[in-house]
Amino acid sequence: MxxxxxxxxxxxxxxxxxxxxxxxxxxxxxxxDYKVVTWDVSSRGDVNGDLDEFKTIVEDIYNDPRGWIRAGVKFEYVESGGQLHVVLASPTDVEAFSPSGCSAEWSCTVRPYVIINDDRWMGATVSYQEAGESLLNYRRMVVNHETGHWLGHDHITTCTDYENWAPIMMQQSIDLRGCKANPWPTESELWTSTI
Ligand SMILES: [Zn+2]
Missing domain, CATH: 1.10.1220 (Arc Repressor Mutant)
Known part of the structure; x- marks a missing residue:
């Protein structure tokens, strides 16, 4: 049954x-064996997202059995002093983390920080809206993508896994490149090099 x-x-x-x-x-x-990564949450600048809700959603993403936990990473939330700092930041504050590497338009990762752009957190992107994806799925994608960078991943530009589901390390925020929107790491992405 x-x-x-x-x-x-x-x-x-x-x-x-x-x-x-x-x-x-x-x-x-x-x-x-799991590798434990402790993480905390904070905000930078004037953000529209609610920090408590942000923390709850990120925690759900990190605990989700479809996520990086499949690569042997166990995320443990701590109030402060985590190895990984997840930050909800205003667009200008995202850029301030690395003026040469982070743009005010997108989210960014500068270890030990995963920096989520408040504009994208609140409104996703055209690529995800046109694909008919929910805001929650965009949030899952962007958190998993940036955390993938934190774990040692670079970008991938083609979809070859799972019947053309986009790899999590594709820049799905910008362009799905004909792949299906996918907020979770694919099978071939289940590795880490920084922990
Ligand atoms: Zn990226």
Missing amino acids: FSGILTLAMSAELLKAQNDIAEISRNAYGIS
Whole structure:
């Protein structure tokens, strides 16, 4: 009666309620050891996004069994002093992190910071709107993309996995390049080099 997918989804819900989402991924993906990354949240400049909501959504993304947890990364939230600082920043504050590498238009990663552009957080981009994707899926994509940089990934420009789903390291904010919008890392992207 129940499909395997449904059973897995139900199990994930239960385990998440028990704050044990890592366990199901370990079982599902055969990961024997996790690398723990502690992370905290802050804002820079005058932002429209609600910081508490931002923190809750990022936490859901990091705990999601479709995310970087599949590469053996376990994200643990801390009030301050994390290895990874996730920042919700005004456009000019994004640029201030690295005037030569960060633009006021997009989000950016300058280790130890993952910097999410408040304009994109609140309004996604034309590429995602035209693809009919929800704001939540855009937020998942941009957090996973920037966190991918933090974990050591560079950009990918073609889609070859999962029936043309875009790799998470494609710049989906700018152009989907004929690929399907995808907010999660694909199978071939499940590695890290910085932790
Ligand atoms: Zn990027």
